[in-house]
Amino acid sequence: MDSIKNASQNLARSWNGSIAIKITAVTIWTIVVLSFSFTVPFMSTFEESSKKAYTWQQYQLIEMLKESSEEKGLNKQQTKRIETLVNSSDILFVKIISKFDNLEFGTKSANSYILQSNVLIDSNKYDIYLEFTSLKRAALLERVKVGSSIVVFSVLFSLFLFWLNNKIIQKPFESIIDFTQKVSKGSADIRLDADRGDEFGLVSKFLNEMLDTINENQQALKIANEELKEEIYHRDEALAASQQKSSFLANMSHEIRTPLTSIIGYSERIRFDKAKSRDEEKHMLDIVLQNGNHLLHLINDILDLSKVEANMLEIEKSYFSIIKVVEHARRLLNERAAEKNIQLEVNYNLPIPENINNDAIRTKQVILNLASNAIQFTEYGKVIIDISYEKQNDMLVIAIKDSGIGMSEDELEKLFKPFSQADVSISRRFGGTGLGLTISKRLVELMHGGITVQSVKGIGSCFTCKIKAGFIESENTLITELNESDLVAPEYEQPVEGISLKGRVLLVEDTYEIRALVKAYIEDYGIHIDTAENGKEGLELALNNNYDLVLMDIQMPVMNGKQAIVELRKHNYIKPVIALTADALREHATEFSDIGFTETLTKPIIINDLISCIQKYVSIVNPTAQEYNIISTTASFEHDVQGTVGGEVETTATDVCNEIGELLEDDLLYNLKIKYLKQLPDYVNNLKQSIDNNELHKAHDILHQLKGISGSLGYQKLTDIAVVASECLNKGQLDEVNNQIILMETFYLS
Amino acid sequence: MSERHFRLIMGAALWLVLISSAYYETMYPIFAFAGFLLFEGITNLRLTKIINKIRYGKSTIHQEESSCNTKWLNKIESERVLRFIVSGLVLLPSYVMPDIIWFVPWFIASMLILAGITNICPMVMFLKWSGLR
Known part of the structure; x- marks a missing residue:
């Protein structure tokens, strides 16, 4: 509004005024000019006609005087005198008042004024009232009337027009100006009222649409x-x-x-x-x-x-002993620490849970990563592994402290980033790839924990990782005391030396070098091995021969391992088939298991893993083998023990057990039996699960193991039950197999 | 007091002057009015300027300075010329063709009043267009 007002005030200098005012002014000027244009000629005509009328009235007065003077008692001289007066001025009405009479001549007019005069006529005193009607005055007064009317009308009309223009034109314009001003300042939500039906309504509507588009x-x-x-x-x-x-x-x-x-x-x-x-x-x-x-x-x-x-990256939870995992890691790290003359200590801050419900392999991986780093970056002093348990959070705390080179704050920031080490020069001096910590961090996070690190440059570092323990009081116990014997790690990876195996194995592998290598490995242990170069050849050999075990590669020409296993199982081939694959992804191992493979071994083939796997399915000939290796399936039991279902067994399981017992010390055999009985429920549960999931080849493997082990340890009844169950399974009599399972349960429960 | 207000007052005053002159059949009011305007025009002691000076201490009437324009025309104010024109047009019918151009003062009066209301004075606009200040 201010801008409009200012603009209006400057109209004397320019034409940039308010539109309403312009329209009002132009209209009124036109009206005023037209009014005067019409009234001036009219006034002229009016005055002309007035003058004529006035002249006529004068004439009539004079005639009236002439005619009536004698009657009225005026002599000629008096009449002449009055006539002169009338002619000399604008007199239209004469009134003579004498003592004798009142004489009136002429026409009274509204626009007249009276001139009183005492006329002495013939020594008689007459009062003469002369009414003058001034034409000039009349015209003037008429002009005043007209002029005033025009002025007043024009003023009033201009005010009215101004008001009307303001309402019709000015206000809508002001709203548009206000709208555009606000929009230019950034308001995007305002809209004009577009309800008007005129041009302003259209403009408002289109402005609104324009703003919407913008x-x-x-x-x-x-x-x-x-x-x-x-x-x-x-x-x-x-x-x-x-x-x-x-x-x-x-x-x-x-x-x-x-x-x-x-x-x-x-x-x-x-x-x-x-x-x-x-x-x-x-x-x-x-x-x-x-x-x-x-x-x-x-x-x-x-x-x-x-x-x-x-x-x-995934984890697989199961119950495991943290002490065994730590001791195993310690044994692997001892050699490295000894090489660098660094002391490796393990402290158990009791109480700690006996078993942890988490991923044993990944936990060991994390401990190995962190402790390896500690040893790697320590040139002298010691590396300490502290194990403790936070009961309130149910977290197992593994702290690895070293007296190594330490890290600064900046170096700590990029510690867990992949492909980076704290200092680039470190990788040249100490080696390493900078991946271990990234992987360890992710693993710990998957195990519902976290890693923190404190370090002082030149003094040492402390890596603390916490993982979920999953301790349930009703199912687990806290260790409050440790003996020397508890700190012995299982001999998982001891070299398998001094044993002989007996059996027939088929190796299906297209790569000549691997065929030769594996054949050489296995033949060293006394196993007879046949080879095939592709899946199709392997399929034919397997179906036409009686092998104890088939080792099958996956990626092969003609027919690959997956196609071959599917074909084998279609032909009801129930012997164990192990997949040999370079694919290390866990989900592929699950896939192999689903399509029919008994187990999966990843390449490169580790001799210990291979032999450990094979000896589960063949006979162990050498009785001086260690405890773990004795507990294995004895597929060759069926070869050594001549017999069928129903008791036509020439050599019983007790005989075999006695034979073994003669070779072993009594204590060792006793321990073997106790251990087997402890594991028996697991075997039975796995068997039940396999039957429920319709994994018949797995069920067959388990029954095979049960037969072998029970037979080796002298549990004849159990052996018979396993044999019967195996035969029923081969015939597809699953109900009968379930009955035999119940008998097994009865056996170990009793 | 702006020129706009002065025009409004001038128009109303002229109207009253014309009425009184006609009613009393005397030219004196017209002469006085014209004389006042002539005085303002000649001396440039305009009522608006005097009042504004009294009120605000300086002249608030915007005067466009045209320092670049050295024409003599540009040195004359249009308001002063307007006063000359108005006074001349008011006096003219008294001496020249009074029966024909008697309406001119009335026309001037109405235009002055309208100029006061609308703030649009065609005469001043014309004068400025002609080159006056």
């Missing part, structure tokens, strides 16, 4: 801008990740090539008989083996890292 475009622009920003951010992130990966690849290249150099180099030297002695050759082979294992460890780390990035 708002939509602005929103779209904003969204596009944000998307662009996001894309730029992602691009920058991708670039950064790409750069990181490039540096990682460069680092990896070094890490992979270094052991490969040793492997290739020393292998070449051995190949070309460059070793000076047998000892030197053995030393070279040790180096080749060591670097090969290091390479395998590196590749496993890379695979784990890819799972971390793809959020595919």
Whole structure:
């Protein structure tokens, strides 16, 4: 409004005034000009006619005087005098008052004024009243009337017009001006009232639509801008990740090539008989083996890292003894610590749960990663592994302290990022890939825990990781006292030496080198092995021969391992089939199990793992084998023990047991039996599950084991039950198998 | 007091002057009115300026300075010229063709009043367009 007012006040200088005022002014000017244009000629005409009428009235007065003067008693002289008076001025009415009479001549007029005069006529005193009607005055008064009327009318009309224009034109314009002013200042929500039916209504409507369109475009622009920003951010992130990966690849290249150099180099030297002695050759082979294992460890780390990035890392929960896991890790780390002359200590802050419900393998991996790092970055002093339990949070706390090089605050920040170590120069000085901590952190998080680190540069570091213990008081106990015997790790990976196995194994593998290697491995243990180059050949051999075990590769020409196993099971082949695969992903192991494989072994094939797996399905010939290896299936039991179902057994299980018992010390046999009885419920439960899930080949394997072990340990009744169940299973009589399972349960419950 | 207000007052005053002149059949009011305007025009001691000076201490009537324009026309104010024109037009019918152009003062009066109401004075606009200040 101020701008409008200011503009109006400057109209004297320019034409940029309010539209309403302009319209009012122009209209009124027109009206005034037209009014005067019409009234002035009219006034002229009016005055002309007035003058004529006035002249006529004068004439009539004079005639009246002439005619009536004698009657009225006026003589000619008096009449002449009055006539002169009338002619000399604008007199239309004469009234003579004498003492004798009142004489009136002429026409009274409204616009007249009276001139009184005493006229002495013939010595008689006459009062003469002369009414003058001034034409000039009349005209003037008429003009005043007209002029005033026009002025008043024009003023009033202009005010009315001004008001009307203000209402019809000015106010809508002001609302539009106000609207545009607010929009220009950023208000996007206001709208004009578009209900008017005139041009302003249309303008308001279109302005509203225009604003809506502008708002939509602005929103779209904003969204596009944000998307662009996001894309730029992602691009920058991708670039950064790409750069990181490039540096990682460069680092990896070094890490992979270094052991490969040793492997290739020393292998070449051995190949070309460059070793000076047998000892030197053995030393070279040790180096080749060591670097090969290091390479395998590196590749496993890379695979784990890819799972971390793809959020595919998973854990498998089960109850395990934390003490056994820690002791196993300690045994693996002792050698490395001894090499660097570092003391490795393990402290158990009791009480701690006897068993932890979490992933044993991953827990050991984390402990090994953290402790390996501690040993790696410690040049002297000690590395301490502290185990404790927080009952209130149900968290197992594993703290690994070292007196190593330590880290600064900045170095701590990038500690858990993949492909980075605290200091680039560290990787050159101490080695390592910078993956272990990233993987460990993710694993601990999956185990519902976390890792924290405190470190002082030059003094040492303390990595504390907490994982969920899953302690349930009714099902678990807290260890309050530890003996020396408790701190013995199971001999999972002791080399399998001094045993002989007996059986027939089929190896289906397309790669000649692996066929030759595995054949050499297995034949060393006394097993007869046949080979096939592809799945189709393997399928024919398996169906036409009686093998105790089939080892099958997955990736093969003609027919791959998956197709072969499906075909085998279609032909009701119930013998164990082990998958040999380079695929290390856990979900593929589940897939192999689902399609019919009994177990999965990942390449590269570790001799201990292979023999441990095979001996479950073949006969162990050497009775001096260690405890764990004796508890195995004895597929060859059926070969050694001549018999069928129903008691035509020439050599009973008791006989076999006695034979074994003669070879073993009594205590050892007793322990074996006790251990087997403890494990028997698990066997039976697994058997029941397999039947329920219709995994018949698994059920067959379990029954096979039960037969062998029961027979070896002298449990004849159990052996018979297992034999009957096996025959019923082969015939598809599942109800009968369930009955035999009930008998088994009755056996161990009694 | 702005020129707008002065025009309004001038128009109303002229109207009253014309009525009184006609009623009393005397020219003196017209002469006085015209004389007042002539005085303002000649001396430039305009009522508006005097009042504003008394009220605000300085002249608030905006005068467009045209420092670049050195024409003599641009040095004359249009308001002063307006006063000359108005006084001349008011006096003219008294001496020249009174029966024909008697309406001119009335026309001037109505236009002055309208100029006061609308703040649009065609005469001043014309004068400014002609080059006056």
